[in-house]
Amino acid sequence: MAYDDDNVFARILRGEIGAEKVYEDEHVLAFNDIAHVTPVHVLVIPKGRYESLSEFSAKASDAEMAAIFRAIGVIARETGIEADGYRVVANCGAHGGQEVPHFHLHVMGGRQLGGLKRQAGG
Ligand code: AMP
Numbered sequence: 001m002a003y004d005d006d007n008v009f010a011r012i013l014r015g016e017i018g019a020e021k022v023y024e025d026e027h028v029l030a031f032n033d034i035a036h037v038t039p040v041h042v043l044v045i046p047k048g049r050y051e052s053l054s055e056f057s058a059k060a061s062d063a064e065m066a067a068i069f070r071a072i073g074v075i076a077r078e079t080g081i082e083a084d085g086y087r088v089v090a091n092c093g094a095h096g097g098q099e100v101p102h103f104h105l106h107v108m109g110g111r112q113l114g115g116l117k118r119q120a121g122g
Contacts, residue, residue, distance in 0.1 A: 039110025081109030
């Protein structure tokens with residue numbers, strides 16, 4: 001499927017829609033999820049046009065991949081969730097429940113999170 005340049009994260013990257021920026025570097029933008037489900041809920045996205053984790057893992061450069069994971073570490077420290085722990089989630093495709101077709105990672109923390117089994121429906 002072709003990348004949809006009108007998806008909401010592409011529009012945030014172009015500055016057409018506002019977002020509460022948490023972190024930015026050459027390859028990565030991170031901002032607060034508009035409908036946060038945990039006290040800290042940050043979305044970390046590559047600046048490149050990748051629809052999903054599958055596409056990112058196949059096509060992104062080593063620098064882009066490294067930047068995403070380095071950014072998560074910085075964000076966890078700077079938002080204060082590093083010490084108590086946090087969860088990183090990537091929803092991929094239809095069965096994964098991905099709603100926005102631009103690869104993103106959810107960084108969630110700030111409270112005790114439920115078990116993954118229950119969250120995934122058993
Ligand atoms: P996913 O289901 O993994 O595709 O998650 C998409 C996430 O994007 C959801 O948690 C939404 O709340 C979030 N979201 C959608 N629009 C915006 C927006 N304009 N700013 C920040 N987060 C958004």
